[in-house]
Amino acid sequence: MASCCSESERVEQVISELSRGRDIADRIRVILRQTGSDGSVQILARQLLDTFNHSLTMLTHAAADSGEVSQAAKSEDSCKPRLPKDRRGCYKRKRSSDTTIKMSSDLCEDGHAWRKYGQKAILNAKYPRSYYRCTHKFDQGCQASKQVQQIQDDPPLYRTTYNGQHTCEKSPLDHHHILPTPPDSSVIWSFNRPVDSVKQEVQIKSPPEDDYMSPFLDLSGDVYSCTASTHSIEDVVGSIEDFFEFQPLS
DNA sequence: TTGATTTGACCCTT
DNA sequence: AAGGGTCAAATCAA
Structure with a gap:
C-alpha cells in the first residue's frame, strides 16, 4: 500500500545513515590513536568501523543485485545511443568539507596506496589534474580520494x-x-x-x-x-x- | 595473466 | 552551457 517512500529510497536512506556512522566511527578511531588510548579500546573502535564497512558493502551489493538503487530514472528514454551502461546518478561531486x-x-x-582513475586538463591551468582513489575502495570500502x-x-x-x-x-x-x-x-x-x-x-x-x-x-x-x-x-x-x-x- | 594507467565519453554541479 | 569529476574500455607493464 501507500508507504512514505519507495523501497529504493529506504535502502538509500539506510546506506546514507550507515555511511554517517562509519565516518563518525573513523573519527573516534583517529582520536583514540592520537590520544594514545588503551589498545583494547582502539581495537573496539576498529571493529566498529569494520562493522559499518561490511554492512555498507553487503547492502550496496544486495541493492545493486536487486536493482533497487538509482534505478528511478531508468523508466524513460532508456534508448540513448552508445551508452554501454546507464551512468546517470552514478556519482556526486565532492563537497569542500572533510x-x-x-x-x-x-x-x-x-x-597510502592510491590508484589513478583519471586525468583532466583544467581551465586556465598549465598542468593537468590527476585523480586518485584509495586502492582499497572496493575491498575495504575506503572512500578516500x-x-x-x-x-x-x-x-x-x-x-x-x-x-x-x-x-x-x-x-x-x-x-x-x-x-x-x-x-x-x-x-x-x-x-x-x-x-x-x-x-x-x-x-x-x-x-x-x-x-x-x-x-x-x-x-x-x-x-x-x-x-x-x-x-x-x-x-x-x-x-x-x-x-x-x-x-x-x- | 593480472593489476595499473591512459584517455575519451558521460553527466552532474555551478 | 561550461567546467570538472567519474566511469570504463583500451592499453601498458610487471
Whole structure:
C-alpha cells in the first residue's frame, strides 16, 4: 500500500545513515590513536568501523543485485545511443568539507596506496589534474580520494587535495601531514614550503565560527596560520600560491 | 595473466 | 552551457 517512500529510497536512506556512522566511527578511531588510548579500546573502535564497512558493502551489493538503487530514472528514454551502461546518478561531486590540502615541492609518498582513475586538463591551468582513489575502495570500502595538480614549474610545486578519510588498514605511522579532521568539520591544510631546500611543515586551520572571515595567511612567525570559511578553500589556496610566487626564496 | 594507467565519453554541479 | 569529476574500455607493464 501507500508507504512514505519507495523501497529504493529506504535502502538509500539506510546506506546514507550507515555511511554517517562509519565516518563518525573513523573519527573516534583517529582520536583514540592520537590520544594514545588503551589498545583494547582502539581495537573496539576498529571493529566498529569494520562493522559499518561490511554492512555498507553487503547492502550496496544486495541493492545493486536487486536493482533497487538509482534505478528511478531508468523508466524513460532508456534508448540513448552508445551508452554501454546507464551512468546517470552514478556519482556526486565532492563537497569542500572533510578536505585536506597539501602543498609540496615534490610528489612525496603519503603512506597510502592510491590508484589513478583519471586525468583532466583544467581551465586556465598549465598542468593537468590527476585523480586518485584509495586502492582499497572496493575491498575495504575506503572512500578516500585525492587530486594532484602541479601549480608551479620552477621550483616545482604540487597541490594535493585529499577528500574523505581512509577507513582502510594501513601502517599506523605516516600521519605526518594528513591531520585528522576534528568533529566540527573545520578544515586543516598542511603544506611544505621550499625554503633553503629545507621543507617546513605548515598547518592551517579554519575555526568553524569564522565562516565569513576572509582568508589570510599569517607568515610572521615560525608557525603559520590561516583562517577561512570552509566554503573558500580556493581563496586560501590562492593566497598560499600567491605567497609562494611573491616571496623570494632566500 | 593480472593489476595499473591512459584517455575519451558521460553527466552532474555551478 | 561550461567546467570538472567519474566511469570504463583500451592499453601498458610487471
